[in-house]
Amino acid sequence: MTPLNKLTTTLKQTGLIKFLSHFAEQFSDIMLKDLSMASIGEDRKVDFLGKTVTNFGSDSFLGLDQDDRVKDALRNGIERWGSHNGASRAFSSVETNVLAEEKLAEWLGIEAVLIYPSVTLANVGAIPGLVGKQDIVVLDQHCHNSIQEGAKIAKANGSQVLFFEHCDPSSLAKVLQSAGKYRHALVAIDGIYSMSGVIPPLKELNKVCMDNNAILYVDDAHATGVVGTKGRGTVLDAVGNYENILLVGSLSKGFSCLGGFIGCTQEMKSLLKWKSNTFIFGGPVGPPYLDAICTVCDILSSGEYELIIARLKRNLNILVQGLRSQGLQVLGGATPIVSVVVGDEEQTLKAGHILFQKGFYVQSVIFPAVPYHGGVLRIQVNANHKPDSVKDLVNAFKELQKEIEFPTAGLKKAA
Numbered sequence: 001m002t003p004l005n006k007l008t009t010t011l012k013q014t015g016l017i018k019f020l021s022h023f024a025e026q027f028s029d030i031m032l033k034d035l036s037m038a039s040i041g042e043d044r045k046v047d048f049l050g051k052t053v054t055n056f057g058s059d060s061f062l063g064l065d066q067d068d069r070v071k072d073a074l075r076n077g078i079e080r081w082g083s084h085n086g087a088s089r090a091f092s093s094v095e096t097n098v099l100a101e102e103k104l105a106e107w108l109g110i111e112a113v114l115i116y117p118s119v120t121l122a123n124v125g126a127i128p129g130l131v132g133k134q135d136i137v138v139l140d141q142h143c144h145n146s147i148q149e150g151a152k153i154a155k156a157n158g159s160q161v162l163f164f165e166h167c168d169p170s171s172l173a174k175v176l177q178s179a180g181k182y183r184h185a186l187v188a189i190d191g192i193y194s195m196s197g198v199i200p201p202l203k204e205l206n207k208v209c210m211d212n213n214a215i216l217y218v219d220d221a222h223a224t225g226v227v228g229t230k231g232r233g234t235v236l237d238a239v240g241n242y243e244n245i246l247l248v249g250s251l252s253k254g255f256s257c258l259g260g261f262i263g264c265t266q267e268m269k270s271l272l273k274w275k276s277n278t279f280i281f282g283g284p285v286g287p288p289y290l291d292a293i294c295t296v297c298d299i300l301s302s303g304e305y306e307l308i309i310a311r312l313k314r315n316l317n318i319l320v321q322g323l324r325s326q327g328l329q330v331l332g333g334a335t336p337i338v339s340v341v342v343g344d345e346e347q348t349l350k351a352g353h354i355l356f357q358k359g360f361y362v363q364s365v366i367f368p369a370v371p372y373h374g375g376v377l378r379i380q381v382n383a384n385h386k387p388d389s390v391k392d393l394v395n396a397f398k399e400l401q402k403e404i405e406f407p408t409a410g411l412k413k414a415a
């Protein structure tokens with residue numbers, strides 16, 4: 001047996017892998033994981049496993065992935081730059097990278113923006129880069145995995161890492177006040193919690209930070225382009241300024257392009273370039289995508305944005321009202337990620353499978369992505385879903401309730 005074979009055996013015996021393979025075996029006929037998509041068509045129709053279904057599992061909330069201007073920007077970008085310039089930005093950047101950062105900063109109303117190849121790489125690069133041995137990192141207990149991974153590196157480098165209760169400003173205050181003496185505290189949270197659609201009390205959390213010499217680091221990945229005035233996310237509308245905030249956003253979700261970014265001051269941007277290892281030692285977003293990011297910025301900054309967001313809100317309304325009127329327990333609804341609580345793991349997988357058979361793909365989310373027995377059906381609404389498709393999905397839930405026992409929200413179930 002080679003050392004590599006031995007490692008493979010060890011990994012197969014870890015608790016998580018055993019749990020997941022047990023599930024995969026037990027529910028092989030209803031497990032819709034690791035799917036591969038054969039094509040994407042009109043009205044969010046996709047081909048999975050030889051079956052055409054309406055896709056309610058895409059974070060491309062504004063539907064810009066199918067926009068001709070965005071596709072043209074990518075094509076033109078390839079003509080101009082080729083597929084990739086192949087150099088770390090520590091050495092050089094294509095001009096479009098600089099332009100995309102300027103356009104993003106202007107749209108957000110922030111001084112400067114630094115683009116990373118993904119939000120994960122922003123979090124894993126910036127968080128350990130920002131803090132040192134005399135500093136603490138304080139995380140919302142439900143914050144995104146990539147923030148936690150960034151914090152682990154910070155911890156390995158000597159920073160203290162602490163957690164506070166989900167979305168609870170008084171818990172944050174207690175943690176900061178009992179942390180002992182620190183030089184700086186970085187408080188990291190999500191702007192929207194994507195498994196529940198919950199938006200944290202940003203104003204109150206920022207106040208606690210200001211009162212306790214702490215910086216608020218908000219990963220607003222799911223809100224970028226979708227929530228708030230002009231789609232600028234959750235932060236500016238709630239807090240009123242970015243004075244004490246490092247704003248992380250996504251270019252892969254609402255933007256339908258690729259990458260992540262940190263919005264900050266010009267000075268902090270220069271520091272992050274030197275302090276983020278993922279920025280220095282990794283490659284950049286490919287130039288054609290940077291051209292597409294510029295195009296999306298132009299669309300979001302134009303009057304057309306209101307039309308797109310109105311379509312998204314219309315679809316979201318149909319979905320949320322329709323599900324709630326059936327007495328289902330619906331989480332979220334202020335954002336285009338809506339979760340319907342099922343609970344039991346098998347029932348959650350089965351519910352997703354039945355919807356799939358009826359022509360709808362939604363994500364069945366189970367432990368460990370959510371707490372054990374906290375399974376949900378996660379539905380992502382897009383601006384380019386046809387309203388009738390959303391209504392059809394709502395009706396499919398009525399049928400589904402004949403086969404699956406859902407916990408109810410206290411309302412009488414629809415007949």
Ligand SMILES: Cc1ncc(COP(=O)(O)O)c(C=O)c1O
Nearest residue numbers: 118119120144146190194219221
């Ligand atoms: C809050 C948050 N941060 C980071 C990410 C990861 O983003 P990326 O795919 O750009 O690495 C996600 C993805 O869903 C997210 O929800």
